Amino acid sequence: MGTRTVLPVAAALGVFLIAWKAVVVIGAYPVFILPAPEVVADRFIRAWVEGTIQPHLAGTLQEIFLGFATGTGAALLVGYVLARSPLVERLISPYIVAAQATPILALSPLLVLWFGPGLLGKVVICSLIVFFPVAVATMVGIRSVDKRLLELGRSLRANRRQVVLTLEIPAALPSILGGMRVGVTLAVVGAIVGEWAGADRGLGVLINLARGSLFDIPLLFATLLTIALVGMALYLVVVLLERRLIGAR
Amino acid sequence: MTPGARPAGGSGSATDTGAIRASGLAVDFPLRRGGRLLALDQLNLEIAGGEIVALIGPNGSGKSTLLRAIAGLLPPLRGTVELDGVPITGPDPRIGLVFQEPRLLPWRTAAENICYPLELAGWDAERRRDRLAQLLDLVRLDPSAVGSRPFELSGGTGQRVALARALALQPEVLLLDEPFSQLDALTRERFDLELLALWERSATTTVLVTHNIAEAILVADRVIVLSARPGRVVADIPVDLPRPRTLASLEDAFVTRAAREIRAWLGESSGEASAEAAVPDATVVDTTVAGAA
Numbered sequence: 001m002g003t004r005t006v007l008p009v010a011a012a013l014g015v016f017l018i019a020w021k022a023v024v025v026i027g028a029y030p031v032f033i034l035p036a037p038e039v040v041a042d043r044f045i046r047a048w049v050e051g052t053i054q055p056h057l058a059g060t061l062q063e064i065f066l067g068f069a070t071g072t073g074a075a076l077l078v079g080y081v082l083a084r085s086p087l088v089e090r091l092i093s094p095y096i097v098a099a100q101a102t103p104i105l106a107l108s109p110l111l112v113l114w115f116g117p118g119l120l121g122k123v124v125i126c127s128l129i130v131f132f133p134v135a136v137a138t139m140v141g142i143r144s145v146d147k148r149l150l151e152l153g154r155s156l157r158a159n160r161r162q163v164v165l166t167l168e169i170p171a172a173l174p175s176i177l178g179g180m181r182v183g184v185t186l187a188v189v190g191a192i193v194g195e196w197a198g199a200d201r202g203l204g205v206l207i208n209l210a211r212g213s214l215f216d217i218p219l220l221f222a223t224l225l226t227i228a229l230v231g232m233a234l235y236l237v238v239v240l241l242e243r244r245l246i247g248a249r
Numbered sequence: 250m251t252p253g254a255r256p257a258g259g260s261g262s263a264t265d266t267g268a269i270r271a272s273g274l275a276v277d278f279p280l281r282r283g284g285r286l287l288a289l290d291q292l293n294l295e296i297a298g299g300e301i302v303a304l305i306g307p308n309g310s311g312k313s314t315l316l317r318a319i320a321g322l323l324p325p326l327r328g329t330v331e332l333d334g335v336p337i338t339g340p341d342p343r344i345g346l347v348f349q350e351p352r353l354l355p356w357r358t359a360a361e362n363i364c365y366p367l368e369l370a371g372w373d374a375e376r377r378r379d380r381l382a383q384l385l386d387l388v389r390l391d392p393s394a395v396g397s398r399p400f401e402l403s404g405g406t407g408q409r410v411a412l413a414r415a416l417a418l419q420p421e422v423l424l425l426d427e428p429f430s431q432l433d434a435l436t437r438e439r440f441d442l443e444l445l446a447l448w449e450r451s452a453t454t455t456v457l458v459t460h461n462i463a464e465a466i467l468v469a470d471r472v473i474v475l476s477a478r479p480g481r482v483v484a485d486i487p488v489d490l491p492r493p494r495t496l497a498s499l500e501d502a503f504v505t506r507a508a509r510e511i512r513a514w515l516g517e518s519s520g521e522a523s524a525e526a527a528v529p530d531a532t533v534v535d536t537t538v539a540g541a542a
Contacts, residue, residue: 151322152348152352154340155320155346156366157370166368173356
């Protein structure tokens with residue numbers, strides 16, 4: 001990124017911070033309703049220096065990575081089968097849509113009850129929320145593979161594995177990565193929601209602590225900032241991966 | 250270079266491999282709206298090893314279907330297609346196929362596209378590299394283009410890459426489905442001549458599907474005319490032009506006669522009055538049948 005893109009981005013951030021500060025000053029809000037940006041920044045740095053955030057962040061990241069990996073893995077498999085078998089699609093897609101239409105927030109207490117308040121419950125919640133966008137993107141991507149390329153593969157006697165690896169996956173990759181972009185930000189949501197349903201560490205737990213027993217609203221904001229940064233960083237990773245894999249076509 | 254180089258002069262000299270025979274061939278395929286369409290019926294065709302033949306016919310006469318049946322992509326409903334006396338039951342490495350469009354994998358470079366059949370066949374990287382060098386030479390592909398992605402290539406270069414890919418496994422038979430129809434007229438002529446030169450240097454049986462009478466005459470030993478659907482062979486016109494041929498070959502008086510004959514058969518087979526065959530000789534050769542059906 002050159003200065004040409006950095007400058008407007010920095011300017012937009014500046015405007016946002018000034019507006020935030022203006023709201024705090026004009027509204028004369030107390031710190032426990034809306035802390036000023038510099039208060040949040042100060043608390044953010046202090047929480048990191050004191051090591052308040054790190055263990056919680058580590059817990060949440062672990063849930064996100066495991067949940068995203070299993071959710072994506074399952075979604076790739078199921079999405080592929082859905083694309084290639086109209087019968088399977090007709091049989092199981094209603095259930096997938098129903099599971100997706102039920103808010104994860106409503107499902108999470110049940111899932112924690114089933115899978116326990118430990119890591120497993122969060123991973124299940126995370127992978128469930130990641131599953132839908134990636135599965136749909138995979139299905140659409142595999143279905144839209146150019147029939148003419150498949151005919152080429154057949155004329156060259158590509159076996160099943162070669163068709164999948166050299167034709168279908170590369171052709172569907174832009175669509176799949178689009179689904180993963182959505183999925184990775186949802187994985188963050190899934191982890192936090194899972195932690196709210198019962199956990200002893202994680203950024204979701206820290207939010208509850210900051211609002212409840214600690215009553216440290218600047219810390220609450222610092223945690224929110226951390227969560228947002230995690231989501232942005234993960235999204236960026238997928239975008240970079242995308243650029244690397246399908247940059248030149 | 251394909252093994253068993255053609256004897257000098259080489260016009261139509263038969264080799265012992267790459268002979269195609271279709272007997273009593275019928276091919277149908279399912280329609281999207283249900284039912285099946287009979288594209289070819291009672292088609293008999295014999296192509297000697299090393300021969301170069303043009304397939305011409307009205308739109309929907311099943312030219313491409315015939316090509317796909319020979320390539321083993323469409324199973325016969327009745328009858329057989331044989332390669333060197335053995336029925337073709339599926340795609341065969343002895344047969345190379347060039348489609349109407351380059352049909353390259355957009356995520357691979359030109360070189361990777363050329364080597365794709367070798368990869369699928371399990372060749373290691375070193376053998377692939379050696380073969381790639383030979384193929385670039387064979388189809389006269391500019392080595393600076395091999396690192397490019399398909400979207401960066403011109404239509405002609407793309408088709409050159411596709412030709413190299415079809416030749417990668419040293420096929421005995423090369424099938425071309427209107428390969429140059431999307432190129433402009435001058436580029437097409439250049440490619441026709443290069444195809445001829447390539448054929449003259451190799452022993453590859455070549456079947457060219459085309460809409461273009463001039464192209465068929467310029468390239469082929471024989472021009473085979475298919476009827477309207479269901480397609481069968483209605484005429485088999487030998488082209489007795491000396492080789493090597495050049496664009497000047499098209500000025501031979503024989504060409505006008507052959508073109509008129511092909512045109513008459515096409516008019517008849519597409520169910521139209523053959524009045525078109527009466528147009529002045531000079532324009533006959535240059536007209537394609539594309540708009541006729």
